[in-house]
Amino acid sequence: MNSDNITNVLIVGVGGQGVILASNILCEVALQSGYDVKKSEVHGMSQRGGVVTSHVRFGAKIYSALIASGAADAMLAFEASEAMRFAHEVKKGGTLYASLQTIKPPSGGGKKAKKYPDNPLGDAKDFCAGTVVPIDAEKIANELGNSRLTNTILLGALSKGLEIDENTWVQVISKMVPPKTIELNLEAFARGRREAQ
Amino acid sequence: MKENNKVLLFGNEAIAHGAREAGVYFASAYPGTPSTEILEVFSKFPGIFAKWSPNEKVAMEVGIGSSLTGTRTLVTMKHVGMNVAMDPLMTFTYTGVVGGFVLVCADDPGMHSSQNEQDNRILGKFAKMPILEPSDCQEAHDFTILGYELSERFNTPVMLHETTRIAHAKGLVQLGEWQEPVRGEHIERDYQRFVMMPMFAKARHTFAENRTIQLAKFSNEWEGNALEFNSKDIGIVTSGIAYQYIKELLPDASFLKVGMPFPFPTEKARQLADHVKRIIVVEELEPFIEEELLIAGIKCEGKKYFSREGELNLDIVHQGLYEAGIASKPAKMPTPADVVSRPPVLCAGCPHRGIDMALKKVNADIFGDIGCYTLSALAPLNTMHTCFCMGASIGNAIGVALTQTNAKHPPIAMIGDSTFLHSGLTGLLDMVYSQANATLVIIDNRITAMTGGQENPGSGHDLMGNEAPKVNFEKIISSLGIEKIVNVDTYKFDEAVERVKEAIDFEGPSVIIARQACALFPSKLKPEPYFIEEDCNGCGACLRIGCPAISISGEKTDKGLDKAIIDAGACTGCTLCVQICPIDVIFPVKEAEEIKV
Secondary structure, three states: OOOEEEEEEEEEEOOOOHHHHHHHHHHHHHOOOOOOEEEEEEHHHHHHOOOEEEEEEOOOOOOOOOOOOOOEEEEEOOOHHHHHHHHEEEEEEEEEEEEEEOOOOOOOOOOOOOOOOOOHHHHHHHHOOOOOEEEEEHHHHHHHHEEEEEEEEHHHHHHHHHEEEEEHHHHHHHHOOOHHHHHHHHHHHHHHHHHOO | OOOOOOOEHHHHHHHHHHHHHOOOOEEEEEOOOOOOOOHHHHOOOOEEEEOOOOHHHHHHHHHHHHHOOOEEEEEEEEHHHHHHHHHHHHHHHOOOOOEEEEEEEEOOOOOOOOOOOOOOHHHHOOOOOEOOOOOOOOHHHHHHHHHHHHHHOOOOOEEEEHHHHHHHHEOOOOOOOOOOOOOOOOOOHHHHHHOOOHHHHHHHHHHHHHHHHHHHHHHHOOOOEEOOOOOOOEEEEEEEEHHHHHHHHHOOOOOEEEEEEOOOHHHHHHHHHHHOOOOEEOOOOHHHHHHHHHHHOOOOOOOOOOOOOOOOOHHHHHHHHHHHOOOOOOOOOOOOHHHHHOOOOOOOOOOOHHHHHHHHOOOEEEEOOOOOHHHOOOOOOOOOEEOOOOOOHHHHHHHHHOOOOOOOOEEEEEEEEHHHHOOOHHHHHHHHHHOOOOEEEEOOOOEOOOOOEEOOOOEEEOOOOEEEEOOOOOHHHOOOOOOOEEEEOOHHHHHHHHOOOOOHHHOEEEEEEEOOOOOOOOOOOOOOEEEEOOOOOOOOHHHHHOOOOOOEEEOOOOOOEEEEEEEEOOOOOOOOHHOOOOOOOOEEEEHHHHOOO
């Protein structure tokens, strides 16, 4: 939590990776913990394979729903090049939890187009004022038998750094994920928490 | 900190709840980002009626009819939709309402999903209707309810003006009790009020002007135009989302937070001016409040420090305050990494791709329209050469056909099914009437896709989930007088090319109906993925169709070319890449598995 008693969390990924659900879960957890909460995201074009970002802020009293540039206490990046794109938004002392997963954009730009970076998380470190914590969420998700758990795994990692009761997380996740996947998501959350240690 | 029954809602959800609590029975709209979710949420409440109309003008007219019976009515649209609805609205503000009427207009500063960023507070003032402007989700809810009180008390439609950062931001909202929906029995005939011919309209214009005077009194008394007396040096006048940024940055300033920009609370602004040495106006887009202050003779500064372009945020407002000399120099903005961009693309399996590829083959000038297919203007398809507004494609193509003197091909207009039904019919009528040598391509994916898959008169269902008559495109088109109608299956490339040529070669107006269902809505197609064999020669033909499921594999051919790979999880099996692969190395994943067995 920063000096104004406000926590700023930026969640980024690619359309379809569960950015919105993750930010909804975080908002609800903050609300259950007694905080004022706001979040902002942009719909529309982002549905079509574009970048998805969600700003979440919680604390005693929140005005702006958008986080100022370079002021994120924590950032969750579900895709490695997106971690790199937004690494500069993390403040000094903050943490960037980044999935190793790479999703290459369709090569629309032809031969002259910029190439996907060779080492996105390595580059992310150069632009991040805080600490980069790489997490092989794809591997963990595959071990758990469902490729769509990245969001919950990274929320688990984030939860380690927030002063919020673990039970609140468990209750909210159980309430908000599809009923058939509750056990799986709770396991993914626990694995993510361990990864952050 | 926590109050028990507050819930986290998007601004749009808060408005829908507010309308339900206020006893709204009837709602109509045409979908448009960022307004769409209001009706989607409202339509799920019990005891009400909500509908999509073919366009915003019709939605407005339907809403007026509902109000005339005494029914409380909600109409929603995005900012450019209001341009379409202005005609009935400009006169509705003369007649006034019977049942309470709120028009929600959602602006999109920053153009997250729009073709311009007009500030519709100006249109609200132009139409002589009171404007309420919430600065957070709670106010979005509360002001909606207030809107119905004001509408019936002052006999006026009320505009609730929101922006993307209210519509699509979540905040805590205290909900209230639901009032029984107010539904009228029948209209009361009153031709002097509702027949707007000159002799009656003159009296109603006088009524509207007097109403504005009464509303200005209300505006000056209403607590939603909130004075906060703090610093004697700086007074901030602001409204909407801008309040949140400036309040966070300058908590100790004095404020006039404007909840009703029109009629403007001039007396409250004077009180602020008497209290402080200097007034700064912070608002998005146009200097609406600034001009109101200047008209009232209140000295202020605003757009001198804050741009008319784009949306505000903490960083931009901080920079403006620094330039105004009332904030410290902002810290240097952190440098972002230069990363490969990820522009929005047509989905894997999108039916627009096939017809785009066929049109690219004939290399004609293509006049575009509003929808997902606007993305075909970008690489690698590059098949669209204009895009103005809903329905413009057809008129543009007619004008070109009637004037160009030296073009290789007659012009082609390209429009989606929902956009055609929104405002393409009259354009097509003109194409026939003027016998323009042009071709219209209607891409019928059977849904309003761009805004998230809403039903329309061509989809066979309505907003409430009931079955609805499905429009027959061939019948409409032929009854307008088109003699050449060509059907195309957009998943069959060679055939599509032939059919496109056939339509273009026809002398006079012709129409191509290109069909396949949207790949996303109503539900994702059952995928039958394909894969590329190892002997891919790296020619890149499949990469040039811009499918997000196809990418460079990282492996090289003997000649050093990049081999392509298909993401089986994303591929739907539309087979367009299979059809254009010159060496036939793309096969269904299923076949490969069968071979293994």
